[in-house]
Each structure stands twice: as structure tokens, then as C-alpha cells.
Amino acid sequence: MQKEGEVEFTIMKKIIYVLLIVLTFSGAASARYINGINWADSVYSHTDKIQSWADGYCGGPGAMLMDSNTPATTWLVLGPNDADQNGNMYAWDFEQGDRDYVAGWRTGSPLHADQEIIVKFETGIEDIDGDDIVIRIFCGPIAVASVWAGTDANDFVQIGTIEGRLDETPGMGGCLYDAFFDFNGMFAEDVNFIRVFREVTEAQSGMFFDSFSTAYIDEPFDCNEVGLFGWALAGDIDKSCYVDMKDFALLAKLWQKCNDPNADDFDGTLFDDPNSIPSSCHGVWQAGMGLAGDLNQDCRIDFLDLQIFAEQYLTCNNPDDSNCSPTW
Ligand SMILES: [Ca+2]
Ligand SMILES: [Ca+2]
Ligand SMILES: [Ca+2]
Ligand SMILES: [Ca+2]
Numbered sequence: 012m013q014k015e016g017e018v019e020f021t022i023m024k025k026i027i028y029v030l031l032i033v034l035t036f037s038g039a040a041s042a043r044y045i046n047g048i049n050w051a052d053s054v055y056s057h058t059d060k061i062q063s064w065a066d067g068y069c070g071g072p073g074a075m076l077m078d079s080n081t082p083a084t085t086w087l088v089l090g091p092n093d094a095d096q097n098g099n100m101y102a103w104d105f106e107q108g109d110r111d112y113v114a115g116w117r118t119g120s121p122l123h124a125d126q127e128i129i130v131k132f133e134t135g136i137e138d139i140d141g142d143d144i145v146i147r148i149f150c151g152p153i154a155v156a157s158v159w160a161g162t163d164a165n166d167f168v169q170i171g172t173i174e175g176r177l178d179e180t181p182g183m184g185g186c187l188y189d190a191f192f193d194f195n196g197m198f199a200e201d202v203n204f205i206r207v208f209r210e211v212t213e214a215q216s217g218m219f220f221d222s223f224s225t226a227y228i229d230e231p232f233d234c235n236e237v238g239l240f241g242w243a244l245a246g247d248i249d250k251s252c253y254v255d256m257k258d259f260a261l262l263a264k265l266w267q268k269c270n271d272p273n274a275d276d277f278d279g280t281l282f283d284d285p286n287s288i289p290s291s292c293h294g295v296w297q298a299g300m301g302l303a304g305d306l307n308q309d310c311r312i313d314f315l316d317l318q319i320f321a322e323q324y325l326t327c328n329n330p331d332d333s334n335c336s337p338t339w
Pocket of ligand 1 (some may be wrong): 094095096098099100101102103104109275
């Protein structure tokens with residue numbers, strides 16, 4: 012027979028175990044690896060003239076200068092492509108949903124010379140056969156940027172350049188272009204840092220960046236990689252490859268919580284760093300700070316999420332389980 016103290020101890024252990032699970036999965040979804048594509052996770056550093064493109068569109072009056080001390084805007088270059096919302100590779104259809112979610116350099120003033128952005132990938136980028144990274148940009152006709160990669164943030168190797176051309180893409184304002192780069196055997200280890208640097212500072216040499224990502228798609232071999240490479244089902248909150256009651260418990264734990272920075276019931280304690288909160292719900296997700304249970308990504312955990320959860324309940328995508336269907 013167990014003594015009273017031992018019984019209490021056993022119960023405490025169970026409670027702590029449950030709490031640990033909840034703590035592990037209730038916080039921010041960290042990396043932005045989505046359906047096998049690895050998108051930049053954070054801005055490691057940038058110079059002081061980096062800004063959004065437009066003066067006033069979607070961001071209030073004036074240009075939005077990128078600020079990494081209180082990074083309301085660093086997400087402009089993080090996460091998936093989001094400037095061109097209507098899918099025509101033109102970023103300025105503002106009436107049709109395009110948004111000024113880019114950042115870079117503009118004007119030919121010497122004060123705006125030597126600008127750079129360094130982005131970080133939490134999971135390193137491999138050197139596969141062929142191209143390894145893609146940078147989505149638009150720029151002026153005489154813009155030139157050098158592009159660098161590094162396994163750490165202090166040791167970069169140049170992997171290429173992006174150059175504007177007259178009356179071509181890239182080189183026309185708002186016309187998006189995907190620039191591909193191949194590491195081509197230059198790195199012994201996976202690359203975690205990409206740097207872009209302004210080489211020309213004259214009129215018509217502005218350049219703006221929408222996104223940085225891998226040029227290849229990672230498919231998972233096991234359940235761990237399903238989570239790591241961003242293939243988990245939306246309702247699979249604990250990344251177990253099954254949508255079940257454990258996920259429901261996590262959803263319930265954060266019920267009615269809101270991490271939309273513009274909402275009245277915004278709860279700043281849902282962020283790891285209260286000084287590091289993006290300026291909008293969209294930015295929260297672009298920066299990889301969304302809540303794991305916020306299945307429709309509206310920064311609020313409510314019945315809309317429960318509905319998605321219910322639709323997926325008891326589905327699975329575990330590669331090692333023949334009862335499950337792959338989603339890749
Ligand atoms: Ca467009
Ligand atoms: Ca390669
Ligand atoms: Ca963007
Ligand atoms: Ca939601």
C-alpha cells in the first residue's frame with residue numbers, strides 16, 4: 012500500500028508532467044517552415060535606412076522604417092511571400108489586396124548608401140543539387156545588390172548578385188522577381204544566414220525584399236520531420252501526427268486568448284518577449300509568433316478554430332502508420 016505522501020507525490024508528478032506538455036506546446040509556433048519550404052525566421056541585423064516601400068499605404072503616414080529594437084516591422088521580409096496577394100507577380104495592386112509587406116532601400120542620397128539586411132534561418136539551408144535559396148524582390152533599373160551566405164553571422168561568402176535592367180524584370184517598380192542562388196559546394200555546413208547589401212546608391216536604384224526561402228521542398232521521412240518541415244495538420248497542435256483529444260486539451264487551455272496587437276483584449280503575456288511584438292496579426296504570423304491553437308491564424312482562439320479542429324478530428328499523417336494519409 013502506498014503511503015499518503017507517496018500518493019500525493021505521484022499525483023504531483025502527473026500534474027507537473029501535464030503542465031510541462033502544455034507549456035511546451037502552448038507558446039508561439041517558432042519556425043516558419045511551411046509545407047516543406049523554409050522561410051526566414053528572424054532579421055538578425057539591418058542598417059538604419061531599411062524601410063517599407065510605400066509612404067502611407069497600409070502602414071499609416073510615412074514610410075515604415077524597420078526597427079529591430081521593437082520589431083514592429085522586421086516581419087516585412089519574414090515568412091511566406093505576402094506582398095502580392097492577387098497572384099500576378101505585381102506588388103502594387105493595392106485596391107485588389109496587395110500589401111506593402113516589403114522592406115529595402117530607396118533614394119539615391121549618399122545617406123542611404125551601404126544598407127544591408129541579414130536574415131536568419133533557424134533550420135539550416137542545405138546545398139542540394141541545383142538552386143538552394145530564392146529571394147523575392149522588386150527594384151529599379153540600375154539597382155544592384157550583392158548576396159551573401161554564411162554558416163554563422165560573422166563569416167559571409169558572396170553567392171551572387173541581383174541587378175536591375177531597363178524595362179525588364181527585375182528593374183520595374185512593383186514587378187516581383189524570384190532570384191535563385193546555388194551554394195554550389197561553397198559551404199561545408201548548412202547555411203543559417205543570408206545577407207543582401209546595397210552596391211549602387213543613385214536615383215532608380217531602390218530595391219525591396221518580400222521574402223527569403225529555400226528553393227527546394229523538404230518531404231518528411233518520419234513524424235518528427237512532419238513537424239519540423241511544416242507538414243503538420245492544422246489541428247495537430249502537439250505535432251504528434253494525430254489530431255486527437257490531446258490537441259483539444261491544448262486548444263482549450265488557450266480558449267478565448269487573443270494575441271492580435273490591435274485588439275482591445277490583446278494579451279501581451281502570450282509573447283516570449285513583450286518588447287518584440289509585430290505591429291499586426293498578419294505580422295505576428297509572418298514572424299513565427301502565432302499561437303499553436305490559432306488554426307485559422309486570426310490571432311484569437313475561439314469557435315472558428317474549434318470548427319477546423321472538429322473537421323480534422325481523428326485524422327492523421329504519420330508516415331510510419333499505414334492508416335494515415337500523407338499530406339505532402
Ligand atoms: Ca498583385
Ligand atoms: Ca546547390
Ligand atoms: Ca513580405
Ligand atoms: Ca483563431
